[in-house]
Amino acid sequence: MLSSKSIPLRVLFFLVCALLVIALKTTAHNIQNRKERSQVAEPAQAENPSNIVRLSAEAKPATGPAKSLGNAVFDSAAISNTQLGNSLEWNFGGKQQHGWNLYTFLIGELIGAESSGTPLEFATQLSLWQRKTGIEATGVLDRETWSQMIGVFQSRRLNSHTYPSQADLVTIPVSDCYDPTRAEELRAAERGTFAAYKRMVAAAAADAAVGLRVGPDGQLEPNEKYLKIVSAYRSREHQELLRKQSPSSGRAGLAVNSPHFTGRALDLYVGGEPVSTKDENRAIQTQTAAYKWLVKNAARFGFRPYFYEPWHWEYVGTTVP
16 A cells, blocks of 8 residues: 555645535536426426415405405596486486485385495495396496386386276375364275374384374374375366376376376475475485385385375285385
C-alpha cells in the first residue's frame, strides 16, 4: 500500500478535486430528479376529487362579491320603487294615474311582503312574484309589473251582473248602516252577501287589533262607524242618478254596469270621506286598521276588493280562491 509520502502532493490535490466534482454532479442530478417528479405529481393531485372539494370549500370567500352584487341589484330596485311609487304614470277608468303607493298594502298581500318590511325586502319578494308570473325578476314595480297586478286584482272580482229578485234581497237594519237615516229602499243586499258580511264583522269586532267599539252582544256599537255599510244594492236607475250628480267621477268611480246591481257589492266605511276617490282621501283610508284587516281577512268570508276604491268589497263566495 502506498503512503501519502510516496504520492506527489500535486497528484493528491487533483484526486481530491475530482472527487468533489463527482459529488457535486451527483447532488445536482438528485435535486433535478426530485423537481421533475414534483412537477409531474401536481396535475394528478389537482384531479383528485377530494382535493377539488377541499379547494371549493377554501374558495368560499369568492362568493362574497356575488352576494354583494345581488344586494346591490335589489338596493337599486328599492331606490327605483321609491321613485315609481309616486311617479309611475298609468291610465285607469279614463284618467291618468300617478304612482302605486296608494295600493302598497294590497300589493304586499299579493306578493307576500310584510307591511313592516324594508324596501330591500319588498324588492326581493317582488322579484319572486315576478318570476312566478313570467316577468323579468328585476324587483322593480314598473308599468308592466303593475299592469299584471291590476289584472290579478280585477280577475278576482265578481264577474256577474245578474239582477237579484226581490226574494233574493234582504233589508239591512239601520244599526248596520253608516248613515242611520238612509232610506229603506236603499238598504237592501243580496241575502247570502249580508249573512257573510255579518260573519266578517263579528270576526273583526273580536280582533282587538282593529280597535272597534263593540257592545256586550258582540255587535258594533251604534256610534262605531268603521265597517258599517255605506251602500249595497243599487238599481240601474239609482246608479244613473248618482252618475249625473258626479259627472267627473269617471268609469273608475261610478261604473255604467255596476256590481252594485247584483246586491253582492258592499261599500264599507274604512275612514276619511266614505266614497271619495281623491288621492288624499284614499291615502287616509288605506292606512286605517279596518282597511288593513279587510285586506288580510275578507277573502276568508268570500269578499274581494275593488283595488281602486278601498271601501268597495264584492262577495264572490268562499269557494273562489
